[in-house]
Structure formats: structure tokens, C-alpha cells
Amino acid sequence: MxxxxxxxxxxxxxxxxLKERVPDIDIxxxxxxxxxxxxxxxxxxxxxxxxxxxQWGLSQGRFTIMMLLLNMPDNEWTPVKLAEATGVTKATVTGLLKNLERDGHVLRQPHETDRRKTRLTLSDAGKTLMQSVIPAHFSQISSYYKHLTKKQMKQISESLELLQQTINSASNS
Amino acid sequence: MxxxxxxxxxxxxxxxxLKERVPDIDIxxxxxxxxxxxxxxxxxxxxxxxxxxxQWGLSQGRFTIMMLLLNMPDNEWTPVKLAEATGVTKATVTGLLKNLERDGHVLRQPHETDRRKTRLTLSDAGKTLMQSVIPAHFSQISSYYKHLTKKQMKQISESLELLQQTINSASNS
DNA sequence: CTCATCTAGTAAGGAGCCTAACTAAATGAA
DNA sequence: TTCATTTAGTTAGGCTCCTTACTAGATGAG
Structure with a gap:
């Protein structure tokens, strides 16, 4: 683990x-x-x-990218748009796409009018893969929480929200 | 970010x-x-x-290792023991130690009786660094939660505990 | 004692993340 | 039009993690 x-x-x-070593308390x-x-x-x-x-040879990053390409094809995805949508650098997207293309999941095509851009799409194999991954993935996830009550779920969600805010304000200071 | x-x-x-694509609900x-x-x-x-x-040229992994070497010198730390204590592979520890040694934070010495083993200690510079990092680090951390009430802290802690259990049972299934 | 086996540690190579530096194409102000 | 600037994308190299495969030393059964 x-x-x-x-x-x-x-x-x-x-x-x-720690309590011995840092006794001067503001902690x-x-x-x-x-x-x-x-x-x-x-x-x-x-x-x-x-x-x-x-289980499917994917990772969080690969899955997220394929999810975006699958679900929002109107968006005319490019590496830069993916980077913005996922909060990761362009260089990281380049690396992920390289492997996704190598594995036959994603196609890179030149953009028609702007020759700097690359148009990204899922290959047929990529679409097929996602069709099988998505239901399995999300039903697996929802099964984890089976033993939690509605009330517990709500409390957890609120707590995560609080932590989220705490972290955001910490990050921006 | x-x-x-x-x-x-x-x-x-x-x-x-998702709701359109996976309407068959077990989700x-x-x-x-x-x-x-x-x-x-x-x-x-x-x-x-x-x-x-x-801020101090460290990382979670580097900090954890130095914390262990600093606080529990009796333990006769070796790479394998560090790997066990931190839940990471031996190879990963080797890599982290390589950089920590290069940066002058950690010393690797041959073990006296078992020539397979390596005895690990913090260098003086490493100790000095930790002396300044620790108070700063932990007071910084505790400042994040200043605006939370005791009650909120308690609720968050309980929620994290619940999630922890959920994840543990998920990992072992 | 000897030899198979276990243990400690490293090496090589891959993945996902980063920053910094670069190329090529588009844009826009003078 | 021209040339500086902006934008899209890649490359190179570093870090932390992994797995697999290796070496060297210790151990223990016969």
C-alpha cells in the first residue's frame, strides 16, 4: 500500500x-x-x-482525459483545453496523450484552420473501452458506500466541503 | 494547482x-x-x-524519513525498516536516500556486524534543518484550522475516520 | 561444512507529475 | 507590411513512486 x-x-x-520538542504552544x-x-x-x-x-490499464489522469473526450465532443478538445479542464500543465497532457495514442485510445489530428492546434478524439477502441469501464467503475464506487447511512453520507460530504474551503484559503495565502 | x-x-x-448513459440503476x-x-x-x-x-527543499517523503531518523534514533534505521514504517517499497527508499545523501541531509554507514545492512543517520546539517522546519511546519498547519470550531473539528475527524474504514474495507476486497 | 534459501540493498526502466526552454504559427500595432 | 508578442504544443531533464531483476551477505538443514 x-x-x-x-x-x-x-x-x-x-x-x-513533538509535544516535548515544541512545547511553546501556538500549536x-x-x-x-x-x-x-x-x-x-x-x-x-x-x-x-x-x-x-x-484494472483496465488506465490511471486517474488517463481516465479523466478519456472521460472528457467521450462526453464532450462538441468542445473540440485540444491539449491546452484539456490542461485547463484538468488543472495540469500542458507538458503533462502531452505526456499522457503520447501514451494514450501509443495504446490506441486517442487520435491526434491536425486542426483544419489553425495549424498550431491539434484536434483530439477517442478512437473507436477508446470509445469501446470506456463503454465497458464506466458502468463497472461507477457501480464499484457506489458499492463502497453501501454500509453508510444517508445521514453519515451527508455528514461526510459536509466535512469534506469544510476541508475543501480550509485548503482553498490556505492555498491562496 | x-x-x-x-x-x-x-x-x-x-x-x-452519466445519468443518461448509465440509467440502469445500481448506481x-x-x-x-x-x-x-x-x-x-x-x-x-x-x-x-x-x-x-x-519551502525547505523537502517533500512529503523526504520529510517523513528525516522525521523518523530524527525522532527514533534508537531504532537503528535501515532502508528496509524505513520502507516498512512508511509503507513504500525498498527501491523507493533507495531513491529518496540517494537524494537525501546527495543533499547532505542523511549519512549512510556500513553496519558493524551485518555487512548487508546500512545504518542511516541524520547529518548535523540535517538535524539543524529539521530543528527549524518542525516548529514552522506544525504551527503553519495548526493555523489553517483556526477558523474552525471544536465541534466542526470533531465532526471532520469522525468523517475522516468513517472514510478511512470505508477505504480500508474496499482495499481488502 | 555445504549449498539452497532468505534477506538487505541497488539498478534499470516505466509512469505521472513538474519547470524551463524551445519551435512554429497566429495576431496585432505601427 | 513588418516585427514583436501571444498562443499551441513538444522536448529535456528532474522527482517520486512503481515492478522486476539482480548482487552480496547471512542462515540453517542435512
Missing amino acids: KRLIPNESIKCSILSM DFGAVKLTMQLATLSQQSLHLFEGHFA | KRLIPNESIKCSILSM DFGAVKLTMQLATLSQQSLHLFEGHFA
């Missing part, structure tokens, strides 16, 4: 060590604990999703 | 597209939404932390 976050027993040791150890919890969860959830996509 | 998750407006389009769209929320949050929080560590 991909973590790079200390395991539980070691996390505890570190926390108690809320509740916040530190929460942060560790969040970091661990984030690692694990992303890893879970990656494992998911790996 | 590193995401590789579609932005909000596109996420909405995808969701509505709880609440769950799908929650998953997207979790994925986005995970990406962003990890990215925030990375930006954090980058």
Missing part, C-alpha cells in the same frame, strides 16, 4: 515526541492530528482509485 | 451525462459525487502539503 506516511504506532511516537495538536489523518486518507484514497483504473 | 480531476463545471456535465449518484469530492480534496491536500515542504 502506497503511503509514505508513517504507520499508526510511529505516528503516535512522533506526536508525543494545536488536534489540528496536527487532523492533518496527519487527512494526509493518510488522501494517500490511501488516491491509491485506491489508481488501483481501480489499473 | 495540481489536480487531474475535472473542474467543477465539467464535473457537473459529466454527472448529468448511487450520491456516492459518485462523494467520490469525486474525495478525489479532488485528496489531490489538493497532498499538493498543499508538498508546497509546504518545498
